[in-house]
Amino acid sequence: QKEVEQNSGPLSVPEGAIASLNCTYSDRGSQSFFWYRQYSGKSPELIMSIYSNGDKEDGRFTAQLNKASQYVSLLIRDSQPSDSATYLCAVNSVGSGNTGKLIFGQGTTLQVKP
Amino acid sequence: GAGVSQTPSNKVTEKGKYVELRCDPISGHTALYWYRQSLGQGPEFLIYFQGTGAADDSGLPNDRFFAVRPEGSVSTLKIQRTERGDSAVYLCASSLKRQETQYFGPGTRLLVL
Numbered sequence: 001q002k003e004v005e006q007n008s009g010p011l012s013v014p015e016g017a018i019a020s021l022n023c024t025y026s027d028r029g030s031q032s033f034f035w036y037r038q039y040s041g042k043s044p045e046l047i048m049s050i051y052s053n054g055d056k057e058d059g060r061f062t063a064q065l066n067k068a069s070q071y072v073s074l075l076i077r078d079s080q081p082s083d084s085a086t087y088l089c090a091v092n093s094v095g096s097g098n099t100g101k102l103i104f105g106q107g108t109t110l111q112v113k114p
Numbered sequence: 115g116a117g118v119s120q121t122p123s124n125k126v127t128e129k130g131k132y133v134e135l136r137c138d139p140i141s142g143h144t145a146l147y148w149y150r151q152s153l154g155q156g157p158e159f160l161i162y163f164q165g166t167g168a169a170d171d172s173g174l175p176n177d178r179f180f181a182v183r184p185e186g187s188v189s190t191l192k193i194q195r196t197e198r199g200d201s202a203v204y205l206c207a208s209s210l211k212r213q214e215t216q217y218f219g220p221g222t223r224l225l226v227l
Contacts, residue, residue, distance in 0.1 A: 032213065043205055043218040088156050092213060099170040100145060100213035104156030
């Protein structure tokens with residue numbers, strides 16, 4: 001079992017719809033969770049970080065964390081074609097002395113169709 | 115402000131050659147991370163520096179890979195006797211302190227022929 005799992009997609013949504021991206025993780029001790037956006041040929045760009053159970057909203061983006069279920073999600077409201085990218089879920093690894101190294105899922109490709 | 119920079123942006127080399135990849139972190143960031151990303155995959159951790167020391171090198175795949183950060187700022191990832199399987203994008207990230215938000219550089223795309 002991979003440490004961080006995401007559906008690779010592609011997830012296709014129409015413009016203006018809500019896109020829902022999901023991620024599960026295996027390390028129960030993980031405490032920091034991140035969503036990065038990666039355009040083709042570019043490096044990852046931080047979208048959201050979340051550290052406690054519940055929802056965290058920033059503009060059109062909402063991150064949701066459920067530590068009991070080991071589940072983290074990202075909702076994108078009013079999706080735009082410019083949101084089309086790969087979304088990477090990353091979890092702070094608790095092992096190795098809490099160095100802060102991130103364990104990434106393989107990413108979900110989102111396509112927003114005009 | 116200046117972000118993380120990496121040079122070169124692209125590197126093509128032949129199997130068996132030695133390569134060096136450079137990372138300039140954000141000024142003042144003490145934590146520096148190297149990751150490797152293969153096509154269609156998420157980044158995989160290679161090594162973490164806190165200051166000048168390699169605090170966690172558990173992700174380095176074998177002893178052909180080595181990294182340094184002699185003055186606690188710029189870091190160089192060194193790969194000896196390159197193999198075709200080393201072809202990937204090598205990403206560097208820095209954070210103010212360990213466990214804080216990591217900011218990624220543009221990456222170096224390495225192709226081993």
